Amino acid sequence: MHVPRQILNFAAIYFISGTCLRITMFRRTGFQPINGFARTFARFNSTKNGTGVVFMNMGGPSKVKETYDFLLRLFSDGDLIPFGIFQKPLAKFIAKRRTPSIEKNYQDIGGGSPIRYWSEYQCKKVCEILDKNRPQSAPHKPYVAFRYANPLTEDTLKKMLDDGVTRAVAFSQYPQFSYSTTGSSINELYRKTLELDPERKIKWSVIDRWPKQAGMVKAFSQHITDKLNEFPEEDRSKVLVLFSAHSLPMEIVNRGDSYPAEVAATVYAIMEKLKFSNPYRLVWQSQVGPKPWLGGQTAKIVESLEKRDDVKGIVLVPVAFTSDHIETLHELDIELIEECENPEKVKRAESLNGNEDFISGLADLVSEHLDKKEPYSSQLELDCILGGQKATGTFKHPDEMFRP
Numbered sequence: 001m002h003v004p005r006q007i008l009n010f011a012a013i014y015f016i017s018g019t020c021l022r023i024t025m026f027r028r029t030g031f032q033p034i035n036g037f038a039r040t041f042a043r044f045n046s047t048k049n050g051t052g053v054v055f056m057n058m059g060g061p062s063k064v065k066e067t068y069d070f071l072l073r074l075f076s077d078g079d080l081i082p083f084g085i086f087q088k089p090l091a092k093f094i095a096k097r098r099t100p101s102i103e104k105n106y107q108d109i110g111g112g113s114p115i116r117y118w119s120e121y122q123c124k125k126v127c128e129i130l131d132k133n134r135p136q137s138a139p140h141k142p143y144v145a146f147r148y149a150n151p152l153t154e155d156t157l158k159k160m161l162d163d164g165v166t167r168a169v170a171f172s173q174y175p176q177f178s179y180s181t182t183g184s185s186i187n188e189l190y191r192k193t194l195e196l197d198p199e200r201k202i203k204w205s206v207i208d209r210w211p212k213q214a215g216m217v218k219a220f221s222q223h224i225t226d227k228l229n230e231f232p233e234e235d236r237s238k239v240l241v242l243f244s245a246h247s248l249p250m251e252i253v254n255r256g257d258s259y260p261a262e263v264a265a266t267v268y269a270i271m272e273k274l275k276f277s278n279p280y281r282l283v284w285q286s287q288v289g290p291k292p293w294l295g296g297q298t299a300k301i302v303e304s305l306e307k308r309d310d311v312k313g314i315v316l317v318p319v320a321f322t323s324d325h326i327e328t329l330h331e332l333d334i335e336l337i338e339e340c341e342n343p344e345k346v347k348r349a350e351s352l353n354g355n356e357d358f359i360s361g362l363a364d365l366v367s368e369h370l371d372k373k374e375p376y377s378s379q380l381e382l383d384c385i386l387g388g389q390k391a392t393g394t395f396k397h398p399d400e401m402f403r404p
Contacts, residue, residue: 050139052160052168052202053130053366055123056153056185059146060113060325066149067103071095073148077184109329116151118323118353119144119173122362125354129363137370141165147185154192161197169366170206173322175216176245176262177209177379179387180252187394205375207365211262212269215361216352220317221273223349227315228278230347235312240279240305242298243267244332245320247284250292256386258379260294266319282319286327299336306342316348322358324351 061070075083075091083090106112120142127140134140141163145156160168170189172182186206193200210216224241231239245263253260267282283301287293298316305311316337318328328351337346352358388394 049164049166050141051130051137051370052141052143052163052165053123053127054143054145054156054160054168054170055119055173056145056170056182056189057115057119057147057173057322058181058184059119059149060115061106061149062116063112064103064106066112067106068095068099070149071098071102073152077148105326105330108334109326113149113325114329115323115325116144116146116149119146121354122322122359123171125359126363126366129360130366133363134367134370137167140366143168145170145185145189147188153185153188154196157189157192157196157202160202165202168202168204169369170204171362171366172206172208174320175209175213175266175322176211176259176320177383178248178252178257178259179255179383180248180257181259182208183383183387190394205369206380207369208377208380209258209262210365211266213361213365215357215359215364217266217269217273218361219352219355219358220270220319220349222357223352223355224270224274224315224317227347227349231313237278239313239315240281240311241271241315241317242301243270243280243282243317243319244285244298245282245318246327247287247293247295247297249287250294253294255389256382258383263320270317270319278315285331298332302336302340302346306340306345311345314346316346318348318351321351323353 059070061067072091072095075094076087123142123144127142130140131138141160143156143160144151145153147153151159170186172185174181177183186208189204193202193204228236228239228241243263243266248257248259264282267280271280281296281301283296283298284294285298287295287297302314302316305314316332318332321328328348332348337343337348340346
């Protein structure tokens with residue numbers, strides 16, 4: 001759940017059980033016999049106009065002046081932070097109140113969020129690889145659809161329709177699935193499809209999770225090794241590796257959200273690649289408010305460890321993020337590391353950003369997804385059962401999104 005702590009802090013008291021994003025769900029349809037087989041095959045492999053590849057994420061303001069609009073959209077989302085009949089006035093009040101401090105944070109990291117730059121870069125490179133390796137589904141057209149920032153989902157969908165796209169893959173840029181991230185993006189895509197593409201000219205499938213993707217694991221492993229090598233050789237094997245992911249309220253976890261398990265799977269895969277060379281832990285950042293969240297907290301764990309003489313060093317790894325953003329560049333680099341008593345002992349591994357192994361892995365994911373001819377992962381149906389209990393404004397059956 002990647003909502004910046006600085007943004008949510010003001011509204012933490014409102015973050016109650018209803019905050020679980022209402023996910024629009026897909027189920028495994030499988031192939032139908034005889035005519036159904038041909039219909040399903042054609043549906044998910046139509047390449048007349050190529051294949052749209054849509055990177056979906058929450059996004060962030062690319063420029064400081066976009067901060068208010070970003071915050072207003074975020075707090076106006078009743079699925080994320082439910083204010084009931086007071087949604088609109090409270091959203092405006094909170095956005096206006098929080099904008100100055102959030103603008104300052106974005107100014108501190110260079111004048112805006114780099115998420116759009118890296119998302120567009122990564123998606124473009126993925127499509128270039130696919131064009132070379134998969135002529136049968138080419139041309140592959142790169143798109144980015146953000147939940148709260150430009151380019152918004154609705155604007156991206158309009159562009160895709162103008163471009164004549166008839167087959168598209170919604171590619172969640174959250175490697176580990178949660179109702180509150182991937183679910184929100186899919187929800188918005190469904191709403192805007194009803195509004196802008198009621199005839200369903202675009203046939204969709206979705207990559208909804210990929211916590212152990214080999215390219216991602218390799219990239220993280222290399223970035224950790226690079227950072228470990230900055231410590232004296234005699235201390236290197238004793239340096240602690242702390243994997244930091246955005247926390248999640250326990251009331252969401254207790255509904256059966258798969259996020260904690262999938263983040264842990266990512267961490268284990270990375271350490272397995274590193275042959276468990278160093279002591280490590282999974283810690284959680286950005287929790288706010290008085291309600292229970294996943295812990296231990298990144299800041300508290302680092303504070304307790306960096307003061308110890310027997311701790312030779314700490315490497316922080318932003319394990320649930322695919323690029324730099326405010327939570328790496330500000331929350332970790334500025335708020336945490338610069339305020340340590342021994343900042344020289346704490347280093348952060350580079351984010352994935354333009355790593356070629358990572359980007360190649362993303363291309364592999366899309367290619368494998370297209371080859372499988374499946375609309376979503378086998379886990380998403382259970383997500384629907386566990387997470388859709390209080391869902392509103394979404395379809396009740398997958399056929400409403402994926403018609404035979």
